Amino acid sequence: MIRYSNPSLKLENARQNSGKVAWRSPSNIALVKYWGKYGLQLPRNPSVSLTLSASYTETTLAFLPRQQASKARFDKKISLEFYFEDQPAPAFEAKIEKFLESLLPIFPFLADLHLEIFSHNSFPHSAGIASSASSMAALALCLCSMEEVLFGTTLTQDDFYQKASFLARLGSGSAARSIHGRAVIWGKTSKQWETSEEWGVPFEALHPIFEDYQDTILLIHEGEKSVSSRAGHALMNQNPFSAIRYEQAHKHAVLMLEALQSGDLEKFIDITEKEAFVLHALMMVSEPSFVLMKPNTLRAIEAIQFFRQQTQIPICFTLDAGPNVHILYPKSYQERVLPFIKSELAPLAHHSKYILDQVSEGSIALD
Ligand code: 2P0
Numbered sequence: 001m002i003r004y005s006n007p008s009l010k011l012e013n014a015r016q017n018s019g020k021v022a023w024r025s026p027s028n029i030a031l032v033k034y035w036g037k038y039g040l041q042l043p044r045n046p047s048v049s050l051t052l053s054a055s056y057t058e059t060t061l062a063f064l065p066r067q068q069a070s071k072a073r074f075d076k077k078i079s080l081e082f083y084f085e086d087q088p089a090p091a092f093e094a095k096i097e098k099f100l101e102s103l104l105p106i107f108p109f110l111a112d113l114h115l116e117i118f119s120h121n122s123f124p125h126s127a128g129i130a131s132s133a134s135s136m137a138a139l140a141l142c143l144c145s146m147e148e149v150l151f152g153t154t155l156t157q158d159d160f161y162q163k164a165s166f167l168a169r170l171g172s173g174s175a176a177r178s179i180h181g182r183a184v185i186w187g188k189t190s191k192q193w194e195t196s197e198e199w200g201v202p203f204e205a206l207h208p209i210f211e212d213y214q215d216t217i218l219l220i221h222e223g224e225k226s227v228s229s230r231a232g233h234a235l236m237n238q239n240p241f242s243a244i245r246y247e248q249a250h251k252h253a254v255l256m257l258e259a260l261q262s263g264d265l266e267k268f269i270d271i272t273e274k275e276a277f278v279l280h281a282l283m284m285v286s287e288p289s290f291v292l293m294k295p296n297t298l299r300a301i302e303a304i305q306f307f308r309q310q311t312q313i314p315i316c317f318t319l320d321a322g323p324n325v326h327i328l329y330p331k332s333y334q335e336r337v338l339p340f341i342k343s344e345l346a347p348l349a350h351h352s353k354y355i356l357d358q359v360s361e362g363s364i365a366l367d
Pocket of ligand 1: 029034041171279320
């Protein structure tokens with residue numbers, strides 16, 4: 001039984017049968033990493049993230065009865081046109097089509113519609129910034145809004161976001177966390193916080209220092225990764241260190257939430273950097289092993305740690321599944337940190353490029 005399935009959601013029962021909805025969803029950066037999954041995109045350990053703002057996907061979903069669409073496909077379960085950056089994108093379209101097909105038990109009305117999806121990112125596709133989180137979150141929110149347009153509002157706001165996070169997770173695990181703003185937990189934690197493996201929940205007790213925390217993303221290397229996240233997750237099943245890792249991640253999640261609540265930056269930095277290192281260490285001991293860091297990733301890490309030691313400024317780094325370096329620091333230190341980034345870190349980046357990002361409110365509906 002799939003959660004949220006409702007066979008009565010047929011187009012013949014809809015209040016109106018066409019419309020257009022749009023959402024902007026930001027990317028997120030994990031502090032405690034999701035790496036290893038089971039079943040239907042369920043995480044092997046809890047993860048904790050900060051939601052960003054400058055790096056986002058905007059998605060518009062237009063829908064009308066399949067019978068009325070000139071470009072409708074009647075040979076497929078889902079009739080879809082997908083445009084990325086205003087161009088037809090067959091590879092993405094195939095992925096989205098498969099995803100939407102898997103959602104037919106939840107949204108039976110998809111079978112009777114023709115969908116046009118337009119999506120674009122605020123960051124270049126080749127920048128090496130994960131777009132699956134922001135794009136799947138925006139799509140999931142569009143689907144939930146479409147359901148409201150068709151059948152009226154039946155969910156509370158909290159339940160609406162929970163459902164969107166659940167759907168986003170089915171598309172891409174980390175997308176479950178991009179629905180909400182600020183700090184988000186996904187996966188069961190051992191402490192008092194109410195969390196779920198099926199959707200992300202906002203961390204309500206966040207210390208104000210993190211509400212506008214800075215994340216400057218140093219674009220060390222642009223281009224496709226040699227190993228996809230999907231393949232990386234799968235390799236955790238045979239990784240000899242996986243059991244120890246999952247136990248550690250549970251402990252780190254609790255410690256991280258404590259730091260996020262108390263504003264203890266020493267603890268925050270300690271766990272954040274350990275998590276970045278362990279993620280890449282797990283890749284290096286996978287069978288087969290792989291390395292996603294580049295020489296300049298390590299140079300940047302060394303420079304950040306040296307700068308922290310010299311200045312006592314609470315700056316630290318984290319890494320996603322790729323070579324780019326996320327530089328994290330409180331906004332109040334921006335004036336002292338930016339000259340350091342410009343002079344010492346930017347030269348390590350591809351074409352000296354970096355993105356100034358910060359923690360945000362989360363996804364927003366667009367007109
Ligand atoms: C994370 N990453 O917690 C971890 C840390 C990358 C490094 O989640 O297969 O794109 O779509 O569920 O979410 C990247 O993996 O993987 C990821 P799928 P996803 O952010």
